[in-house]
Amino acid sequence: MKTAVFYDVKKLVVEETPLPEVPKDKVLLKVETCAICTWEQRVYTGVKKVSYPFIGGHEIAGELVKIGEAAAGTWQVGDKVVFGTNLACGHCHYCRVGEEQNCLNFDHSKQQPGLPYRGMGGLSEYLVVAPANIFSYQNVSSEEASLTEPLSCVLHSVETAEVNFGDYVLVVGAGIMGMLHLQLAQKRGAIVIVSDPNEARLKLAKQLGAAHVVNPVQEDLVEKVRAYTENLGAQIIFNTTPMSDLIPELLDILSNTGKMILYSSYYPDEPVGIKFDHIHKTGQQIIGTANSNKRDFLRAARLISQGIIDVKPFITKIYPLSQIESAFEEAVNTEAFRIIVNFEQERSEDVC
CATH class of the missing domain: 3.40.50.720 (NAD(P)-binding Rossmann-like Domain)
Structure with missing residues (x-):
């Protein structure tokens, strides 16, 4: 699969990485779109310091393509979902009282299962994710759905x-x-x-x-x-x-x-x-206030799915993954609202 990897300030390389295996308690998400948040823009320009190599991307929409046996039941292959809220530890006081957005150990550089480098992972064709961190969406494009995360915040x-x-x-x-x-x-x-x-x-x-x-x-x-x-x-x-x-x-x-x-x-x-x-x-x-929790994410997905909040005016331009550097340059140097990376535009074949 293809993954966009930060190697330095303004050095972003699309490379081949192994398709992750799916543990029995997880699901495999085929990423269709990932919006470029200000957070990743700051990584690109060096304002936000990270350890390289780093895989960014957290405003994600996609489709489930594999379901681990222990995760079967609620979710089905082909379900359209958005993914988020996995950066909290899940164990500290604030996570346990439902305030994940203020987790004591909130970690933007957490390494995602199956990926070779640290980071949120959305700029990768596939992600292994926990069922607790996915939320269904309907009626809208994946580009619109990818803006669920900012709306939840x-x-x-x-x-x-x-x-x-x-x-x-x-x-x-x-x-x-x-x-x-x-x-x-x-x-x-x-x-x-x-x-x-x-x-x-x-x-x-x-x-x-x-x-x-x-x-x-x-x-x-x-x-x-x-x-x-x-x-x-x-x-x-x-x-x-x-x-x-x-x-x-x-x-x-x-x-x-x-x-x-x-x-x-x-x-x-x-x-x-x-x-x-x-x-x-x-x-x-x-x-x-910073970040969001599962309750916020669930309702944000509904607001977009049902047309209560229209995010179409904020989709400035869509790029294929091969033009990721051009996408970031436009995001940081223009008055763009959101630049979105669409993985489907150049996906040659389904590897699953």
Whole structure:
């Protein structure tokens, strides 16, 4: 089978690797599509440090082609599934209480069964996976289904914020994660404001239902948000950007008792000045959220399958595996939402 392997910064090689054997308690997933997440983009550019060789890819959709005898029953050969949430250890306190997303031993470099190198493994034609970590999807393309993982993380974020009907919500950043926050917050009855310096993305945000959009380069964000929120400020702010220096200003437009969700990873992770007496007096909360758990994944797959959340606007371009370096170059150097690698475009024969 073919696998894309990181050997260094901006050195990504498609090579032949052995087809993994399937243990009796596992299933074999034929990967059909894998979206290129920001996490893998940072591996490609060297911002995220990993040990080489490394196999990336975790936004995965595919088809089951072999079922281990102990895993038979619930799943059948030919089932269309998405795969995720296998990076938690499963044994620590947080895993045991259903909070896998905050696992003490969460490991992006865990070696997947049957693969020759460490990493999440989605940029490989086949993966051996545990039945507990697959979720069925229907009615949509594998490209759309591969965006289940990012939606599951956003679903966890929106539920952590406890968005309610009539809340004023500010989404900072109109990339794919910001746009998914917009859609989910709107489904929960919020009045959503989206801030981004990219006019094309603001136009799409309006089309997707944003009540207001703000270009913070051309407009005063504080002034606009106060005008749109009865001078209260946003009751919930989702910062989906990696820029920590925005946080002090955002606290100025967060309402009393409001919540700021730090959704993105921060690169570089530099300290910023915050007035703690302000937090004390306003009752504001700053909350981190990362990853997702099985409950989030199950529901995200349903939301996409049933058309409740439409992810088609976020599929910017599809590449075959042989053009993986071009796919990454476009992902890191353009305003793309998601670039997707499709393994089926050049799959010469089914090796199973």
